[in-house]
Amino acid sequence: MGEKMNAWQMAQEQFFAVAERLKLDDDVRDFLAEPEEMHIFSVPVHCDDGSRKIFQGYRSQHSFARGPAKGGLRFHPDVSIDEVKALSMWMTWKTAVVNLPLGGGKGGMTCDYKALSERERESATRAFARRLSAYIGPDRDIPAPDVNTDPTTMAWIADEYSIRVGHPEPAVITGKPIELGGSLGRSAATGRGVAICVQRLFENLNESVEGKTVAIQGFGNAGQHAARILEIFGAKIVAVSDSRGGKINLSGMSANDAVREKLESGRVEGIEGDSITNEELLELDVDVLVPAALEGVITKRNASRIKARLIAEAANGPTTPEADQILHDKGTVVIPDILANAGGVTVSYYEWVQNRARFYWTEEDVNERLRTTMRIALDRVQASAREFQTDWRSAAYTYAVKQVAEAVKARWHQR
Secondary structure (H helix, E strand, O other), rough: OOOOOHHHHHHHHHHHHHHHHHOOHHHHHHOOOOOOOOEEEEEEEEOOOOOEEEEEEEEOOOOOOOEEEEEEEOOOOOOHHHHHHHHHHHHHHHHHOOOOOOOOEEEEEOOOOOOHHHHHHHHHHHHHHHHOOOOOOOOEEEEEEEEOOOOOHHHHHHHHHHHHOOOOOOOHHHOOOOOHHHOOOOOOHHHHHHHHHHHHHHHOOOOOOOOOEEEHHHHHHHHHHHHHHHOOOOEEEEEEEEEEEEHHHOOOHHHHHHHHHHHHHOOOOOOOEEEOOOHHHHOOOOOOOOOOOOOOOOOOOHHHHHHOOOEEEEEEOOOOHHHHHHHHHHOOEEEEEHHOOOHHHHHHHHHHHHHHHHHOOOOOHHHHHHHHHHHHHHHHHHHHEEEEEEEHHHHHHHHHHHHHHHHHHHHHHOO
């Protein structure tokens, strides 16, 4: 057995394959194969017991070709240079596939954030922000929440940055509390984007999403909102699961009741229906499968048994490359993660726009703008898949890399 490929190796291999398909010039390929900037810094933190711990901080800014870098901050023991480099590259492609005037960034701090007290979390976050603030800004790099970070974390970082520059600057970061300039509609944006993509694809097939059966693996924020909004669109939710297992009800279950049960009890087992495993859920005979939990759940071992006509990836990386080929060969359409779950970064962009203008939209405005953006992006990827006679993931990457490469060449030609 060979050594498992890490995230950065995977991201680069994906990029080089697309670069070859597009016949990119060597200089453009080499420029996009590495982050434009990579910042590494130490973060000293005073602990409750009087000791001092030193955490490692990172911020990878993969591309500024189309605009400021954009991407999350994760505080977790496994955060590493290779991880944030890979995630920043993927953010570049994600912002490009939905045609946002942004690049890709990602960062974080290597620490067991969950094990810290509330006071230690604030101390660590503010110390991290003081080091990070030299490398970010509303015109340079706009971070957002990710693993173990949330609106409160973003508020602390925005506060430290505002102290540094001497005035309030909400546009330096997104995912903030509404009271500090966060956008209405942000919490539902990822799930709403998934639902919009599903609805649009059936429209393009001259079908309606009404009555289509849906199974959702992973019932966190994205899965919950995807369920609620797909039900509003007329789909029938027949199965949901979380890390402990799932429930199936072929007559259909109320999305609102399922969400309420999950929020109140922390699990889905109280939902009316029969018990089902996560593995069984993936192989149900449904119209739409929404993997919204972990990466790598659809593999070469189970891909041939997937019966869903359509897979909409709410999670990042739920389908392995080997599984992609099997699904494509059997005619299953996969709306890839960089398109399907781009609703979150799209509304983060809207938050930034509102912050810059100091003018805030209604939730209806946000949702309608998101609907337009996601539908146009899906149509574009579908057309690219037809043009190149390839699967949707390859089509999405091809479109995104081409947009960024053309921006790089345009900048160079103007020097």
